[in-house]
Amino acid sequence: MTVPSHIIWLASFPKSGNTWFRIFLANLTKGDAEPADINNLDERGGIASGRHEFEAATMLDSGLLSHDDIDDLRPRVYATIAAEASEDRWIKVHDAYTTLQDGEPLLGRNVARAAIYLVRDPRDVAISLAHHNSMAVDGAIKFMNAADGAFCGGSKGLAPQLRQKLTGWSGHVTSWLDQTDVPVHLMRYEDLQAAPAEFFAGALKIAGRSAAPDDIERAVGHADFSELQRQESEKGFAERMSRTAMFFRSGRSGGWRESLTAAQIAAIEQCHGAVMARLGYRAASG
Amino acid sequence: MFTYLISGLHVSSELELPGAIHEGCPAAAADVSIRRGPVPTALDGATARGPTWEMAGEVFLLRVPRLARFRITGGRDIAVEIEPGISDHDVAGFVLGTAFGILLHQRGALVLHGAAVAKDGRAIAICGASGAGKSTLAAALCRGGCALVADDICAVGLDASRRPMVLPDGRQLKLWKESIDRLDLAELRGEAVRRSFEKYYIDPSAARAEPSPLSAIYVLREARAPLKAGIESLALPDAVRMLDYEAYRPGLRAKIGQKAQLLALAATTLGHAKMFLLIRPRGFEKLQDTVDELQVHWDSLER
Known part of the structure; x- marks a missing residue:
C-alpha cells in the first residue's frame, strides 16, 4: 500500500479496557462540555468481527460460509474499508494476531497502519470475564487458559459476531507483541488507570493524532468510571452481555486479591506466569 | 432443466x-x-x-x-x-x-432482507440483520398457524391496483440447529443448507406460492439499552430511512437501483403497509411472548 492505511487496531483480550479506550476517543472527537452518550458513541470504527460489516462489504450470507472461509475474506474486507476511509478509523479487535493458511496475516500491515495493544492483569480479567459472560470464575479461567479458545466459534447457530480466535490469554498477548508486521504500542490497563491523561496521550501520539492537553483531560473526565457507571445505571448499556452484572462493574485493579481463591490464582499463574512476568504482573503463588 | x-x-x-x-x-x-x-x-x-x-x-x-x-x-x-x-x-x-x-x-424491485408470513391471505414482513432472529420468529409463527411466504429475500411488488404484494421466495425456511432444537422442529428438518453445516432446510406446515398483500413491515431488533422490548410505530420519515436500511444488501441497492423509481415504490408501499420496530427481549425462552405480542398487534391492524 503506497498511502498509509487509515486503520488503527485497538487490540486486546476481552475485558481489558478496550471499551474504556473507545469511550475516551469518542469524547475526544466530540470535544463537548457534556460527556458522550455511551449508547450513541460517535465513533465510526466498530469492531473488526462485526457480521453486518462483513456482509455489507462482501454481499455474501455469512451463515453460508465456514469460519475459515470468512477469515480468508476478512483481510480483503479491511482493505476495502481502508481504501474507502477518508480519516482514521480506530477499530476494536479481540482476535489474536494470526495468519491464514496461505501465510497472509488476518490483521496485517497491508490493511492497518498501527496497533494499540491493551493488556490487563489476567487475574482481574478472569473476574471481569466471569461477570460479563455470566459464567463461573473457574470457567473463565479455563477459557483464558485454552490455546484454542475463541469467541463466537460455535457451529449450531449464528453468533452475533464472526468467530474470533483468542488462543488463550498468553497466546493472545504474545501473538500481538511478538509479531513484527504491524507496529504495536503496548499499554497496560493499570498504567492507564493510574495516569489516564498521560497514557491516552501516548497512544494518540503513536497513531499520529495530536490533541491539546485540555481536550485530553476533559475526555478523560468524561470517560471516568463513575460517569460510565452513572450512565449505565440510568439507561443501560447496549454492549452489556450479562443480564445481571453491570458492564461497568468495578473497573478497579487488584480486585483479584479478595475475589479469587488460592487455587484460582495458582491456575492462572501456572499457565501464564512467563507472560505475566514479562509485563510486570508479579506472581502471588510460589 | x-x-x-x-x-x-x-x-x-x-x-x-x-x-x-x-x-x-x-x-x-x-x-x-x-x-x-x-x-x-x-x-x-x-x-x-x-x-x-x-x-x-x-x-x-x-x-x-x-x-x-x-x-x-x-x-x-x-x-x-x-x-x-x-x-x-x-x-x-x-x-x-x-x-x-x-x-x-x-430489475429495480424493492427487496427487503427479511422473512414474511401470511394469515388469512395477508402478509407481514419481518426484517433485520443476519442473526436477528427473523427465520426463528417466522418458524414460530408458522408453528402457530401462519403460512410461510419468504425466508430471507422479501421482494415487494405492486399488483394491478398498485397495492404492495410480497412475492414468495420459496417454500422452505433455513434454520440453525439451535433454533430447530429450541422450537422442537426436528421432524420437519430437511437437508443441510451446505454439507457439514448445522443449518437446515425446514418444511413449514404451510407455505404460500401466491403473492400476498402486505399489511405491515416489522423491523426486528434485540432489546439492548436504550431499546426496551415492545412494538413501536415508526413515523414516516423514519420508516422511509429504515426501509432503505433494511433492504437486502443496502450498499448494492445504492449502486444498482434507480433511486427515483425506488423512492416512489417505497412511498406506495408505506402508504399501504405501516412500519414498526419490533424489539424482542433477549433469550429464546421469551420467544413465545414475542410471537403472542406480534399476533395481537397484527390482528389490531387488520380491524
Whole structure:
C-alpha cells in the first residue's frame, strides 16, 4: 500500500479496557462540555468481527460460509474499508494476531497502519470475564487458559459476531507483541488507570493524532468510571452481555486479591506466569 | 432443466434449487435463466468493486473463493461456474441468496432482507440483520398457524391496483440447529443448507406460492439499552430511512437501483403497509411472548 492505511487496531483480550479506550476517543472527537452518550458513541470504527460489516462489504450470507472461509475474506474486507476511509478509523479487535493458511496475516500491515495493544492483569480479567459472560470464575479461567479458545466459534447457530480466535490469554498477548508486521504500542490497563491523561496521550501520539492537553483531560473526565457507571445505571448499556452484572462493574485493579481463591490464582499463574512476568504482573503463588 | 417461481419471476435453471417453488412454465417463457458458466475472474471496465465482487454496467460478478463465481446480467441471467469438487447443492444457497438478490436489484424491485408470513391471505414482513432472529420468529409463527411466504429475500411488488404484494421466495425456511432444537422442529428438518453445516432446510406446515398483500413491515431488533422490548410505530420519515436500511444488501441497492423509481415504490408501499420496530427481549425462552405480542398487534391492524 503506497498511502498509509487509515486503520488503527485497538487490540486486546476481552475485558481489558478496550471499551474504556473507545469511550475516551469518542469524547475526544466530540470535544463537548457534556460527556458522550455511551449508547450513541460517535465513533465510526466498530469492531473488526462485526457480521453486518462483513456482509455489507462482501454481499455474501455469512451463515453460508465456514469460519475459515470468512477469515480468508476478512483481510480483503479491511482493505476495502481502508481504501474507502477518508480519516482514521480506530477499530476494536479481540482476535489474536494470526495468519491464514496461505501465510497472509488476518490483521496485517497491508490493511492497518498501527496497533494499540491493551493488556490487563489476567487475574482481574478472569473476574471481569466471569461477570460479563455470566459464567463461573473457574470457567473463565479455563477459557483464558485454552490455546484454542475463541469467541463466537460455535457451529449450531449464528453468533452475533464472526468467530474470533483468542488462543488463550498468553497466546493472545504474545501473538500481538511478538509479531513484527504491524507496529504495536503496548499499554497496560493499570498504567492507564493510574495516569489516564498521560497514557491516552501516548497512544494518540503513536497513531499520529495530536490533541491539546485540555481536550485530553476533559475526555478523560468524561470517560471516568463513575460517569460510565452513572450512565449505565440510568439507561443501560447496549454492549452489556450479562443480564445481571453491570458492564461497568468495578473497573478497579487488584480486585483479584479478595475475589479469587488460592487455587484460582495458582491456575492462572501456572499457565501464564512467563507472560505475566514479562509485563510486570508479579506472581502471588510460589 | 428445472423451472421455478421465485420472487414473482419465472425462472429456468440448470441447477436444482432446494426449497424454491416448482412450476410448469416452459423454460423458453422464463423471465430469468440460470445456467452453468464459464464466468470470468474479473470484468473489463469495472466501475465499482468490493472484496468479492465487481460491477460493470449491467453486469455484476460475484466470487465466492473455493466455491463458485456468478455473473448476473441485466436482471435476466445468472451464469454460475462451480469450482471442481463442489456440489451444486452447496452453491444453491448462494444462487437463491446474493445472486438472486442482486438480480432483483437490477430489475429495480424493492427487496427487503427479511422473512414474511401470511394469515388469512395477508402478509407481514419481518426484517433485520443476519442473526436477528427473523427465520426463528417466522418458524414460530408458522408453528402457530401462519403460512410461510419468504425466508430471507422479501421482494415487494405492486399488483394491478398498485397495492404492495410480497412475492414468495420459496417454500422452505433455513434454520440453525439451535433454533430447530429450541422450537422442537426436528421432524420437519430437511437437508443441510451446505454439507457439514448445522443449518437446515425446514418444511413449514404451510407455505404460500401466491403473492400476498402486505399489511405491515416489522423491523426486528434485540432489546439492548436504550431499546426496551415492545412494538413501536415508526413515523414516516423514519420508516422511509429504515426501509432503505433494511433492504437486502443496502450498499448494492445504492449502486444498482434507480433511486427515483425506488423512492416512489417505497412511498406506495408505506402508504399501504405501516412500519414498526419490533424489539424482542433477549433469550429464546421469551420467544413465545414475542410471537403472542406480534399476533395481537397484527390482528389490531387488520380491524
